[in-house]
Amino acid sequence: MNREGGKEKLNMKFKAYFSKYKQHVMLGALMTLVTTIAISCASSGFNLFSKSDDVQLGQQMAQQIAADPAHYPILNNPTLTAYLQSIEDRIVSSPNVQNKDFHYRVQIINDPKTINAFTIPAGGIYVYTGLLNFINDESALAGVLAHETTHADHRHATRNLTQAYGLQMITALALGNNPGLIAQIVGALGSQLTVLKFSRDDEREADQGSFDDLNQLPGRPWWPGGVNLFLQKSLAAQPNQPGAFQQLFLTHPVDQQRIDAINSDIKSSGIGNPTAAQLNVGNYARYKSMLTGSAATAPYGH
Numbered sequence: 001m002n003r004e005g006g007k008e009k010l011n012m013k014f015k016a017y018f019s020k021y022k023q024h025v026m027l028g029a030l031m032t033l034v035t036t037i038a039i040s041c042a043s044s045g046f047n048l049f050s051k052s053d054d055v056q057l058g059q060q061m062a063q064q065i066a067a068d069p070a071h072y073p074i075l076n077n078p079t080l081t082a083y084l085q086s087i088e089d090r091i092v093s094s095p096n097v098q099n100k101d102f103h104y105r106v107q108i109i110n111d112p113k114t115i116n117a118f119t120i121p122a123g124g125i126y127v128y129t130g131l132l133n134f135i136n137d138e139s140a141l142a143g144v145l146a147h148e149t150t151h152a153d154h155r156h157a158t159r160n161l162t163q164a165y166g167l168q169m170i171t172a173l174a175l176g177n178n179p180g181l182i183a184q185i186v187g188a189l190g191s192q193l194t195v196l197k198f199s200r201d202d203e204r205e206a207d208q209g210s211f212d213d214l215n216q217l218p219g220r221p222w223w224p225g226g227v228n229l230f231l232q233k234s235l236a237a238q239p240n241q242p243g244a245f246q247q248l249f250l251t252h253p254v255d256q257q258r259i260d261a262i263n264s265d266i267k268s269s270g271i272g273n274p275t276a277a278q279l280n281v282g283n284y285a286r287y288k289s290m291l292t293g294s295a296a297t298a299p300y301g302h
């Protein structure tokens with residue numbers, strides 16, 4: 001089901017719900033309240049969902065992904081997966097990560113034709129083998145993982161749902177007769193991975209979070225501008241292999257402004273250029289070579 005279809009279905013549900021209570025409500029007063037709240041909903045950061053809603057939504061999506069190996073073939077390589085997870089665990093230990101109780105679990109999708117990564121609510125992170133083949137160093141990988149971590153940590157999916165459905169949710173809650181409404185919305189949307197489409201603002205925030213997560217890690221094991229190593233390479237390569245980047249550009253709009261924003265952070269923080277230890281090219285190549293010889297080898301030539 002696409003996003004619009006889902007919205008329509010939910011709207012019908014709300015319409016049916018409202019028709020029952022309409023006659024008992026002082027509509028004028030309610031509309032004033034709703035208008036006020038709608039303005040709040042439109043501002044960024046406002047989230048009507050609870051953290052446990054994020055967890056529930058994430059679990060539903062994880063189940064859907066696990067049940068669909070045709071679209072999401074999970075790579076069975078415990079060593080490579082553990083390597084990514086060890087980087088992720090260290091990122092999550094950054095003082096900049098707020099929701100440390102989410103379950104940040106990295107899985108690899110064996111699809112060498114796709115250069116992308118995505119996050120589901122509450123911390124499930126999926127990295128395509130196409131992306132692992134495309135990058136050349138550990139700071140780029142850490143930058144991507146920290147970017148995805150921020151989408152979950154800042155709860156972008158439920159924040160976006162608040163913007164889409166907040167008005168109806170608040171109105172229904174104001175009527176006080178449907179405590180299960182949020183659960184209904186979570187239930188209805190849990191099967192729609194389209195809620196993972198992020199706006200340019202979300203992307204900028206996730207880039208910023210990536211920089212801050214890595215910059216605040218004691219000893220800075222990875223270059224804080226790591227996400228830019230990936231973005232710059234992607235922007236340069238995209239015209240030559242648009243198919244490989246289709247999902248990335250659809251779910252994470254990439255543009256020069258994003259790159260410039262992080263470049264200005266790099267400059268103002270005075271961190272300088274990445275060190276050889278931060279790039280850890282040799283170590284990354286050793287793990288990346290585990291993809292060689294399998295179906296995950298791609299002729300990208302990078």
Ligand SMILES: [Zn+2]
Nearest residue numbers: 198203206252
């Ligand atoms: Zn993103």
